[in-house]
Amino acid sequence: GNMAGSKHYSQGQYVVQNPSKYVGAKMPYARSSWETAFMRFCDNHPNIIKWASENVKIPYMHPFTGKITNYVPDFMVQYEDKNGKTRVELIEVKPKSQTVIEEARGRGDKMATQVNAVKWEAASAWAKSKGIHFKVITEDQIFNKPKRTTKPRRKMR
Numbered sequence: 636g637n638m639a640g641s642k643h644y645s646q647g648q649y650v651v652q653n654p655s656k657y658v659g660a661k662m663p664y665a666r667s668s669w670e671t672a673f674m675r676f677c678d679n680h681p682n683i684i685k686w687a688s689e690n691v692k693i694p695y696m697h698p699f700t701g702k703i704t705n706y707v708p709d710f711m712v713q714y715e716d717k718n719g720k721t722r723v724e725l726i727e728v729k730p731k732s733q734t735v736i737e738e739a740r741g742r743g744d745k746m747a748t749q750v751n752a753v754k755w756e757a758a759s760a761w762a763k764s765k766g767i768h769f770k771v772i773t774e775d776q777i778f779n780k781p782k783r784t785t786k787p788r789r790k791m792r
Contacts, residue, residue: 649674649688656685663688669774670709673728677712684721685713691725695757698749706754708769723767725758731773 649663649671656678657663665671677686692705710726729751732744755771762769 646671649678652678656683657687658685659687659690667728667730669728669730673710673726673772677710680714682716683712683714687711691761693754693757693761695754698753699746706757708758725762725767725769727755727758727769727771729771729773731775 646665646667649665651657651663651674663674665674674688677683688710689707690711692707694703695706696702697704708725709728711723712726713721713723716722732740735748751771755769758769
């Protein structure tokens with residue numbers, strides 16, 4: 636088969652299946668396969684009421700340049716929790732290598748981790764002022780959700 640064709644899933648314009656739930660000004664663009672997976676999750680999950688991609692700008696001071704610059708978190712999601720309460724969360728989807736200093740491989744990753752820490756602090760404060768939550772999720776939290784399946788699936792060898 637043609638491997639190039641599958642690239643289309645990992646990055647690029649995401650086609651929203653349930654447009655009534657999507658509240659972003661422009662169509663969502665996925666920068667990674669994790670973002671694509673998260674968009675699909677938001678789009679199709681019955682508990683997610685509304686979602687938007689990159690719809691908020693949060694100013695912060697860049698730790699290396701000292702300049703005020705804008706941070707745009709990946710997603711804003713409004714959902715109903717298991718108690719039927721509506722919650723709103725600001726969500727950043729990140730590869731684990733950039734979220735934890737220990738996981739940071741090279742100097743570039745370490746710098747990215749420091750910048751992220753500052754951005755995320757700004758985002759937390761901004762979210763708190765609006766009465767919502769900011770959280771960073773890694774690929775683990777997207778893909779390692781315990782799936783409730785009716786029958787045990789056998790691993791294909």
